[in-house]
Amino acid sequence: GRPHWWTVSKLLRAVVMRSLIAVLLIVATPVASLAGNCRSELRPLLTSTSPDATALAAVRDLCQAAAAGGDADALYQLALFDLGLAGNWQPEEALPRIRQAAAQGVPEAQYWLAWQYESGPLLPDDAATALGWYQRAANADHRLALERLARAYRQGELGLQRDPLLAAQYEARQAQCLREQQRPIEN
Numbered sequence: 001g002r003p004h005w006w007t008v009s010k011l012l013r014a015v016v017m018r019s020l021i022a023v024l025l026i027v028a029t030p031v032a033s034l035a036g037n038c039r040s041e042l043r044p045l046l047t048s049t050s051p052d053a054t055a056l057a058a059v060r061d062l063c064q065a066a067a068a069g070g071d072a073d074a075l076y077q078l079a080l081f082d083l084g085l086a087g088n089w090q091p092e093e094a095l096p097r098i099r100q101a102a103a104q105g106v107p108e109a110q111y112w113l114a115w116q117y118e119s120g121p122l123l124p125d126d127a128a129t130a131l132g133w134y135q136r137a138a139n140a141d142h143r144l145a146l147e148r149l150a151r152a153y154r155q156g157e158l159g160l161q162r163d164p165l166l167a168a169q170y171e172a173r174q175a176q177c178l179r180e181q182q183r184p185i186e187n
Helices: 004-034 037-047 053-068 072-081 091-103 107-119 127-139 143-155 164-182
Strands: none
Touching: 037 053, 037 072, 053 072, 072 091, 072 107, 091 107, 107 127, 107 143, 127 143, 143 164
């Protein structure tokens, strides 16, 4: 059949391809494992009255790596660093991150945008845009978005007509979210 060099060449290509796949798996695995760690590592620091600067820097690095790996939630968490965490106030850096995370379906980012469009100092008042973001966050069962929409329908806010039935539906969904959040985690 075939010349010896052709067989060697085919064998070398197979080894190179397997090596590339192994390298990609090794590189991708740590990034994938960072996806949920950013949030879980950041939460205790957010509730601390005086978070450790070294811990904040380590979590920021973790969030940056996860965001660079495509984790939209990590992108939102990273934006919190630019909204006053550790004394860093750079909303011009945070806003594009939050918008991108919201567009990629992160309910917290969607709620944050809605809140800012409704009454926050960083975005212009725009009830229609706020309503749209509240609805997107509520569609993902964001409890505070559900609460806000229930109140808006009950009181006729955000350009909505009063609708007690819709208000009650949002309140029921909010109550269900609250029950689920309070349910103990079973192993």
